[in-house]
Amino acid sequence: MYAILDIETTGGQFNEEGITEIAVYKFDGHEIVDQFISLVNPEKPIQPFVVKLTGINNAMLVGAPKFYEVAKRIIEITQDCVVVAHNAQFDYRILRTEFNRLGYNFERHHLCTVELAKKLIPEQPSYSLGKLVRALGIPMADRHRASGDALATVKLFKMLLEKDLEKEIVKTFIKTEIEKGLAPKLLDIISNLPSTTGIYYVHKENGEIIYIGRNKNIKKRVNQHFTGSSRKDKKIQAEVFSVTYEETGSELIALLKESEEVKLNKPKYNRVLRKNIFPVSLYQSITKEGFIALKLQRTDARKQEVASFSSQAEAQSALFKITDKYVLCQKINHLENVKTHCFPFEMNECNGACIGQEDPEDYNARVEEFLQNNEYQNQNIIIIEKGRNMHERSAVLIENGVLKGYAFYDLNYQVTNTEVLKNILIAIPNNRDSKNTALAYIKKSKQAKIIHF
Structure with a gap:
């Protein structure tokens, strides 16, 4: 659990500032489950530049509660939570200072979204909260007020959790759970999981990820692990301390995330992924007569393929369709092993390239037409599916045959403009597996x- 907060102060000398407003959102990694927002009477004047910046003036705070009156609520809402703030060093110091004045030692584990953003979203022109969320397409209201800034930080933190493919944030959080005592029982773990599509991560006590899976029903699948009798399930049952998850709504996004995160995190109970999950590829070559031949071969990472396929049957079916659509020759494309003409020539479905009755220039023009319009490589598409809730949709962007990433967006948001979509995109490494999976x-x-665009 996270306590995402923002504090506005009077300004002034170091460790002499007073709190004028505080907002705390209790966040379970998926949604806000509790909140506390209040003006605070700092019992000292506000610096003029702060009044201009926040709009909070001395008159507004006369009837506001003093810090000691809200201290108990702050302790309660942050209990057993990791405190998260944008420039956490400042907010955490201010809170500790106020509690020290009351004679209470306030200590919480804390994370800074500035530092996390610098690591997970590098090369941004600015990491100030306002400029950063604007660059990322995160809506923001009431800038420089505690509630508006804290809510924007919640949305930023949620995006950072999604971008953290190595799951360092979650691992750190789980390590803090150890301090609470015994690990939760398996039934308790299952009760906190959703019956929705997404990715789940099985953690050991030290936060290490020992298994990553995906399913249309996360709760049901994890329950199968906890009740299963296979060797892998027994090992998971013996070592599990916590299960975290990410809802995706989209099966495609779950597929893409699982593939990349297994490669990156190498959980010990995931099967080692095959080096290539698309073992058959289509390559082009030139025959001694000068014809461009399309030939299926075992995938070779050293060569640039025209298309890749998950099985020999799928590959052959695709090449037959390509050959038929563009009036190509089955013999030249190695679909027939004959010494004379190919069979389609007898049906007037081949122009005779196989026996020298068609000029290579004319034949190759049709092959080039296929290559230019290759649906397996040169796609410019946005794949739209359902999102994580009824108010949301998901989008996966492929541009010039390159998988750019995915995003979640509000139903009222327009994503047909690729530049708008890129602002909210969560990158997925583009490689043969990810692109061909999509x-x-x-x-x-x-x-x-x-x-299509």
């Missing part, structure tokens, strides 16, 4: 909406 998915999915 392209294979849209061929099979009946729910995905495809926008």
Whole structure:
């Protein structure tokens, strides 16, 4: 659990500032579960420049509670939480100073979204809260007021959790859970999981991820691990301390995240991924007669493929369709091993390139047409699916055949403009596996909406 907060102060000399407003949002990593927002009477005047910046003046605070009157509520809402703030060093110091004045030692583990953003979203022109959230497409209201800034920090932190592929934030959080005592029972873990589509992470006591999985129903799948009798399930049951999760709504995003995060985190109970989950690829070459041949071969990472496939049958089916659509030759494309003409020539479905009756220039023009319009490589598409809740949609962007990443957006948000979409995009490493996973998915999915641009 996280306590995401923002504090406004009177300004003034170091350790002499007073709190004028505080906002705390209790956040479980997925949604806000509690909140506390209050003006505070600092019992000292506000610096003029602060009045201009925040709009909070001395008159507004005359009837506000003093810090000792809200201290108990702050302790309660931050209890067993990691405190999160933008420039946490400042907010945490102010809180500790106020509690010290009351003779209470306020101590919490804390995280700073400035430092996290510098690591997870590098090369931003500015890491001030206002400029950063604007650059990331995060809506913000009531700038320089505690509630507005804290709420923007919640949304920023949620994005940082998604961008943290190595799960360092969650691992750090789980380590703090150890201090609470015994690990929760398996039934307690399951009761806190959703019955929705997404990724789940099984952690040991030290926060280490020992298994990553995905499912349309996270709760049901984890329950199967906890009740299963396989060797892997027994090991998971013996070592599990906590299970965290990320809802995706979209099966495609779950597929992409699982593939990349297993490679990155190397959990010991995940099967080692095959070096290539698309073992058959289509390559082009030139025959001695000068024709461009399309040939299926075992995938070779050293070569640039035209397309990749998850099985030999899928690959052959695709090449037959390509050959038929562009009136190419089955013999030249190695779909027939014959000494004379190919079979389609007898059906007037081949122009005779296989027996020298068609000029290579004319034949190659049709191959080049396929290569330029290659649906397996040169896609410019946005894949739209459902989001994590009924008010949200998800989008996966492929531009010039390169997988750029994914985003979640409000139903009222327009994503047909790729530049707008890029502002809220969470990057996924573009490689053969991820791109081909996305392209294979849209061929099979009946729910995905495809926008071409």
